[in-house]
Amino acid sequence: MVRHQPLQYYEPQLCLSCLTGIYGCRWKRYQRSHDDTTPWERLWFLLLTLTFGLTLTWLYFWWEVHNDYDEFNWYLYNRLGYWSDWSVPILMATAAAFTYVAGLQVLALCHIAVGQQMNLHWLHKIGLVAILVATVVAMSAVAQLWEDEWEVLLISLQGTAPFLHVGALAAVTALSWIVAGQFARAERSSSQVAILSTFLAVVFALYLAPLTISSPCIMEKKDLGPKPALIGHRGAPMLAPEHTLMSFRKALEQKLYGLQADVTISLDGVPFLMHDATLRRTTNVEELFPELARRPASMLNWTILQRLNAGQWFLKTDPFWTASSLSPSDQREAQNQSICSLTELLELAKGNATLLLNLRDPPREHPYRGSFVNVTLEALLRSGFPQHQVLWLPNRQRPLVRKVAPGFQQTSGSKEAAATLRKGHIQGLNLRYTQVSRQELRDYASWNLSVNLYTVNAPWLFSLLWCAGVPSVTSDNSHTLSQVPVPLWIMVSGAAWSRLRLLGWGKASCLGCSLVRSQECLGGQLEAGGERSWPLVSARGWEEREPEPHGGSIKGPRKVSSYRRSSGLEDSCILFKSKVRRWEKRAQKEQETLKSAQREQPVQVFVGGLSTCRQDRAPVPAKGPREPSPSLLCPAATSLGSQKVDD
Known part of the structure; x- marks a missing residue:
């Protein structure tokens, strides 16, 4: 008689151990369970999903606003009193937090996929709550202190929506396997209906999403307008210290359309170029004249201003993370720059570029408080600079400026109706890129009003404005934008575009549905002999x-x-x-x-x-019946590694 002893063994499950170990510190087999997840852990999963969505939104927002990092640092400089680049550390911290939360989210979905009970470790719970609170505080602070910047999020979607839609389709298709598994495991019909209805609603929304996408880059290529003209913001501040002769010379080497400069009047009536109210950020005034560091720049004589160094700060603080890319000769030249006067700029740019001039009002106690406009006009007219190449931005004494210099292109920095601007003899507008829409651009163009938008540094934003038909932009990153030959992407429009998004992206959505259907039907297929698999x-x-x-x-x-x-x-x-x-x-x-x-x-x-x-076989023994072969009695016994035979 043959007795078979069953052999029980456990296959190694390294992936499952890592899955439950990293998520809930359950590395041993006996610590894992296939029981239903407790309501408390389900609540933590919902909190994890919420945190994932918020950190993803914050990461996308902070990445897209890198066009305005300098503006953000300038705002903090005015608040804190010292200059530091806060944008990149915030971006790195946001990326690290999102990576951590995304990893936990993937582990949680894997728990659902393999039927494991979720049990988030308490350390992960503390980290999750900390990231959620920090993200909410950061988003609230931006909403209160930098409210206009949220408009950049909507603008960026005009350039990224088609690609985000493809990514969303891929994510939903990947999640369809988990949805199908939960649908098959649901014991109640109501639960199955809820799961299937929710998933189909999401798929249907993604299927119709392309119909809502509107972007200026969805157009026929033949309708693309000319490339926007580039105006160097304070010269080329990424390649040299701002408002210095080196910066303006670097900009002219790129053959830009124009140069933008901020004009200030010194105490003795000399127009010079300075953006800040004080000299602390862009000069070494704290080293040479500590007692004058917090005084307004316009309250110092030109002789003192000439003694200050206006280039060492650029190499020390590296505001655009570009100083290290300069050649040794350029670094030496940048280190020896001084404050530039308006007369020096006019001599350099005469006949080479258009000037966009903005005048900064001096303090009330300044001796040239009421005549700083006249002093600037005299410097312009005395230099012989072509009047038609001057974009005059200040609103002060505009009638006097039109009378003294009728050739100046009067430019307004405030957004008004086209008819009103024309009545005021305004020929152009200088606005932030978030202040104008495509329809308003068309209206201004119909009234023969030129629009210049500032400050455009990112290639994606430059491409979007190019497609929208913007005539010119002011940029810190002119050396990069000047090398952009065409917009980053253009999609066909009209009926062809409708067919593309309905057929192409519709097929992608249907592919996700077919994968769900195949997953549901995979376990119910029958073999050829009629037996269930x-x-x-x-x-x-x-x-x-x-x-x-x-x-x-x-x-x-x-x-x-x-x-x-x-x-x-x-x-x-x-x-x-x-x-x-x-x-x-x-x-x-x-x-x-x-x-x-x-x-x-x-x-x-x-x-x-x-x-x-x-x-033809061996003879049968004389005593006792022949014992049949174990392989004929039980075919499965031959495949067992352990057996016991009793005579």
């Missing part, structure tokens, strides 16, 4: 058994796997592997049976017209 299971867990080749009862040992129940993708993999193993073993056994039958087939011998029968 699911393995034989017990109530407590999966127990794979090999059926008899000829339909008999199961007498062989069984292999108890280390998993209990699963869902989604794991179910599909288990079923597929089970069928493959069963087909391979069945084919092997049929081949062995055929060979055994051929060896034992009787051979007929004819003797004198009579036939006798003999078998």
